[in-house]
Amino acid sequence: MEEFLEYLERKFPYPNIREPQKKMMLKIYKSILENRNLIVEAPTGVGKTLAYLIPSLYFAEKGKRVLILTETIDQQKRIYEELNRLDHKLKVSYLMGINNYVCKSLNKKANRVYCKYNIRCKFRPNKKPVCYCGLNKIRVGNLYYCPFCACEYKKCKLESLLADVVVMNNSIFFYSKEECEEFREFDIIIVDEAHKLEDSIRRALSVEVNPDILIDRLKVMAIYYAPKVLKKRMDLENVFSILENYLKDVDIDEYRRSLLYDGFELNSCYRLDKAILSSILNAYHKILKIKKEILKFEENEEIKENLNFDLDFRDVCLVELNFISKTKYSELYLNEFFENISNMKVRDDYVLYRANNSLIYEPIFVNKYLKFLYGNATVIHCSATIGNLKLHALKTGLENCDFLKLKSPFPKDRRKIIGLKDGANMKYEIKDREKANKILVKLLEAIDGNTLILFKSFEDLDNFYKYLKNEINNLNIKNKKIHVYERGLSGEEAKKLKERFEKEGGILLATGRFSEGVDIPGKALIAVIIDSLPFPVPTPLLKKEREQLMKKYGSWETFILTSFDRMAKTLIQMIGRLIRTENDYGVVVIQDKRFSDWVGKEMKKRGYLEDYELMNLEESLNYIPRFLSKFR
Structure with a gap:
């Protein structure tokens, strides 16, 4: 020691x-x-x-x-x-x-499947001690790599x-x-x-198969390989109808069989363009059949039977490899689809289900x-x-x-967590959105400073955003700027949104997903309002997990091990957005009535949360300005 x-x-x-x-x-x-x-x-x-x-x-x-x-x-x-x-x-x-x-062979973003099949790549480490550039390579085990070319x-x-x-x-x-x-x-x-x-x-173990993505890839490939006379007439809407007409007198299966694969070059004893387009058209019809079969399954319900699809896609997978080697694209959708769907077998430790047009295959534990x-x-x-x-x-x-x-090294008296005793009911089945909107607006007036409001869903966020835009001019607050985290924002776009909020201040509306890892220190954020407790939606994965745990635990303990645990960890992440440095201060308000009724008590009992205080709305509206004024 x-x-x-x-x-x-x-x-x-x-x-x-x-x-x-x-x-x-x-x-x-x-x-x-x-x-x-x-x-x-x-x-x-x-x-x-x-x-x-x-x-x-x-x-x-x-x-x-x-x-x-x-x-x-x-x-x-x-x-x-x-x-x-x-x-x-x-x-x-x-x-x-x-x-x-960056893949040096493609000169664009690298791809796992492409790398797997491109075994002749000159940039891949191999058993030759001298690089094609003339330099001696570095040896690792029985392989050599060039520090400049590899x-x-x-x-x-x-x-x-x-x-x-x-x-x-x-x-x-x-x-x-x-x-x-x-x-x-x-x-x-x-x-x-x-x-x-x-x-x-x-996520690493899970598989998702979406036929629509595959069809979009086939459309792009068809346009790429089509003769000029066809290409002039083609767009993404009419690709397959034009192909059908072009290949109506062709023995498609014979043309498909004629495709030979040699490295990343396709050769054929027949006309290569017709062989490739026959392969693409055949794959399109097969994928349409697979999509039709997928849509027969009930959405978000576990599939308990093994899939039985025609998975002979070898020819079009070779075409896609050739396509990737010649274009700006890098994702091998068809190759990954063939690899993934072949492994979707009904198992006790996995759950298979349909979500929209996709098949999802996830491990339970x-x-x-x-x-x-x-x-x-x-x-x-x-x-x-x-x-x-x-x-x-x-x-x-x-x-x-x-x-x-370990306990936080920051002073406890600089943060207050408040649970509203008369908050809105935000249960999934019975949600009082109108009451919640009115409470959020009153809290914004009491805080009168940079505030992050976190919602469970985009539907709730959008509903409040519309309400807030109508009320914003009537609010008694200094900074009325509204920043909104929108569906589909990339990580980089979310980062820019956070930076804009830090610089301009005001009100930031976001979902719990945005909050994870967000760091807004100092006066840039003095309050976090949690609109609704982030209990997870009962997905097939969650249902299967509960079903397995029920064999060993009772129903209440199973609920704690699954839904409650997920909710509690997300809620702690939300609360953790507030105090990021020793000089930070502020309030967290949880307006969902379930927190004051039982969730807060259960979280404290099970070690998720140490301290909080319950107040009714009127008490909190009087308390918050007094608390914040001590540090402003």
Whole structure:
């Protein structure tokens, strides 16, 4: 222990170590030393990144191999930069998902399926020690790569084989565990943002098939390969009717069989354009049949029978590979479809269902997959928001596990969480939207400052937005700017929205999804209003999960393990948007009446939430201005 404390004093880059931060470091050190798994909840401000990096480096310098997993690329970059700031001589590797790299062969975004099939790619590491550019390559195992010419993704993967510390995404490790551990297994696995781990692995294991996407791809391919005389008449609406007429006297099956595949070039003893277009038209008719069969299933109901489709798409998959190699496109929709739908088998541990026009195939539990990923390593889970630590351990397959729940280092008297005793009823079946809208407007007047209002759904957000636009000129508030998080905004667009709100202030309307990871410090945000508790919609996955758990637990405990747990963790994330630095202050108001009736009490009992206060609306309208005025 003394040696580690000396190492900590020497390595820590700031003048002072916070007490919760030091406690976390010592607990991680002890867990690794005793080979015991650990779950840590460290609220914003503790400094958890340094708290797990320094013990990790200490053991890495003693020969242990360390893997650091996280969910987002931004967090990966922060971890990697923090590692580089700390003085060490270790080999550190940074690996992102393949879509974040540029494929040198395509000269555009890389694609997993294309990379899998393009085995003759000259940028791929191989067994030749000299590169085509004339330079000697670097050897990793029995493969060589050129540091200048090699595919960046493959190069990073090879470097991760030899690294002492590897930083990567949860799902990337899921796909590349065996390769990453080819020469040397990981001794320590640190999972940052661990509250996202279960959903991250579930997404990696899940499959979605949408026939409409495939049909759109076939349309684009048909136009690309059509002779000029057809191309002049074609658009996305009439593609297949023109193809039908063009190929009406053709033996389509014979033309399909004539397609030969050689690398990424298609050759045919018949006219190549007719062979390719025959393949595309045949695939279109097959996909229409598959879509018709999919639409026979009841939406959002579990499918309990194995699918029986005609899946002979080999010819059109070859055409698509050729198409990708010659165009600006990178996604291999048809190849991925063929690969995915072939694996959709009815199983006890998976659920299959229809959502709109898509088939969804999801695992119910992921703990057994996570146990495989952990191997024999000591596993440390860290997050600002975990909630019930024992439940998290159960769902993420952590055994032989210790727990550490740290308190926020920020002063408690600078934040107040209020649950309205007379808030609106926001149950899914019986929702009092009109009352909720009136309450939200009154709260905005009481706050009279930069406020984030979080809704469960876009429907609720849109309803309130229309109401607010009619009332905004009558409101007694200084800043009447309204910022709205809209459906379909990309991550970059959401970031710009947040920055605009920080700069201009006013009112920001968003859903719970937007709130995760949003950091708006200082006076840019002094209040968060939670319109409705984010209980999940009962999807087939949730129903199947409950069905499985009911065999072991009662109905109430099953509800707590599923819907309640998901809601509670999301709610804590929403609350956590407010206090991001030591100087922040503000109020959180939960207007959904269910919180004051029973949810708040249950969350406190089960360790999700420590403190809150119940008030009626009139009390809160008097209290909020007085509370905020103390810090303004």
